[in-house]
Amino acid sequence: MHLTIAGTGYVGLVAGVCFAKVGHHVTCVDIDEKKVEMLNKGLSPIYETDLQEYLQEGLEKGLLHFTTNYREAYKSPDVIFIGVGTPELPDGSANLSYVASVARQIAENVERDCLVVVKSTVPVGTNDKVEQFIKDSLVHPVRIEVASNPEFLAQGTAVHDMMHAQRIVIGVEDKHAEGILRELYKPFNLPVVAVSRRSAEMTKYAANDFLALKISYMNDLANLCELVGANIEDVALGMSYDERIGSRFLKAGIGYGGSCFPKDTKALQYLATQYGYNLRTVSAAVDVNNEQRYKLYRKACNRMITFNGIKVAVLGLAFKAGTDDLRESPSIYNIPLLLDQGALITAFDPVAEENCKRQYQFEMQYASSVEQALTGSQVCFIFTDWPEIRSLSPSVFKQLMRTPLVYDGRNLFNPRAMLEAGVEYYSIGR
Ligand code: UDX
Secondary structure: OOOOEEEOHHHHHHHHHHHOOOOEOOOOOOOOOOHHHHHHHHOOOOOOOOOOHHHHHHHHOOOOEEOHHHHHHOOOOOEEOOOOOEEEOOOOEEEOOOHHHHHHHHHHHHHEEEEEEEOOOHHHHHHEEEEEEEHHOOOOOOOOOEEOOOOOOOOOOHHHHHOOOOOEEEOOHHHHHHHHHHHHHHHOOOOOOEEEEEEEEHHHHHHHHHHHHHHHHHHHHHHHHHHOOOOOHHHHHHHHHHOOOOOOOOOOOOOOOOOOHHHHHHHHHHHHHHHOOOOHHHHHHHHHHHHOOOOHHHHHHHHHOOOOOOOEEEOOOOOOOOOOOOOOOOHEEEEEEEOOOOOOOEEHHHHEHHHHHHHOOOOOOEOOOOOOHHHHEEEEOOOOOOOHHHOHHHHHOOOOOOOOOOEEEOOOOOOOHHHOOOOOOEOOOO
């Protein structure tokens, strides 16, 4: 099939290279000329396992093509995917202006019957609006259908998540659109769940918000564990053998970050409010997360008389391991608090350093290794679960730090081993 994909961010780019991988002809459109030029040379603007390799393979086979020429790209494909961003607005609602501008461009340029598929995460009812908008603005007399196909990939494992998805959710209003999407996904050989458009839109939020809720529940329990003298890791282990609960997303820590959970929890809350409904479960998850971010900092404030002039090692900037993304990362909330108090910070992150320098003008030093960041420091904060940090021997903190005082937001170390190594160690819920 011939596909056009609007947007070359995480969602659009990964979908594009994976559809090309299974033999479809794919044109990806983006307004960013530099990015398009890079992509046509086989260089991925984001770091993701296998992405660069699949990208180059698609280009070499002539199945993949990047362009800024949307007029040409929307003219006559079989299917157009909308994979542009829907960032959060100040009130928590989703910004749909990118989706709307693509819809307008499609309406003005499409010259044959076509299925438009919304892959971006959009509030329930948006697909209906997109369909109406395109139909109302069509320049050529063609038949346009709109389907929803939410994306469930996680950063760091995006290509794998798309190639081996546990399910493909499609939201369709008739058998014709369903047939096209089933055909398109046939080479992936994955279970397809076909539901109504509104149910598909809702499924995306429901799945993400459930995972956010699961994490906030564990964080809430972790705080209680500390008070009653239980260990959240042991509690999670005991829970995990129950197949109804499952073993994943039970890790307590310094709160979830990233582009999806913070945005999608607020978007669903906002949507509920629009209908006069108070979505209490999700509100609770958001509240717990907002507080959890500052958990370590508060613990440290209880222990320290001042941070003024204190050498602080910050280990990890990214919102999770395996990505250079800093969006809603706990580090970004905590660093300004430490700096305001006069802390002298040296930060280490294996891949997010450049992003941090570009996006934030924090008055701090950057180290090229964990060891360099720790050397001579008086307090250490761990914000990301990078293997480089996890694999450290407890004795390293004792040897390199001036005073071995460690605040671990990811529970990467065994408290007993840290104690035996002579490290004063604080983690979450144990
Ligand atoms: C998530 C969903 O997993 C994905 O399906 C959806 O499409 C987009 O949002 P992502 O944001 O890339 O993906 O990362 P994920 O691995 O889910 O982690 C999100 C946040 O939760 C991270 O900050 C992570 O550190 C945190 N987390 C995750 C926990 O604190 N505890 C856990 O047990 C799991």
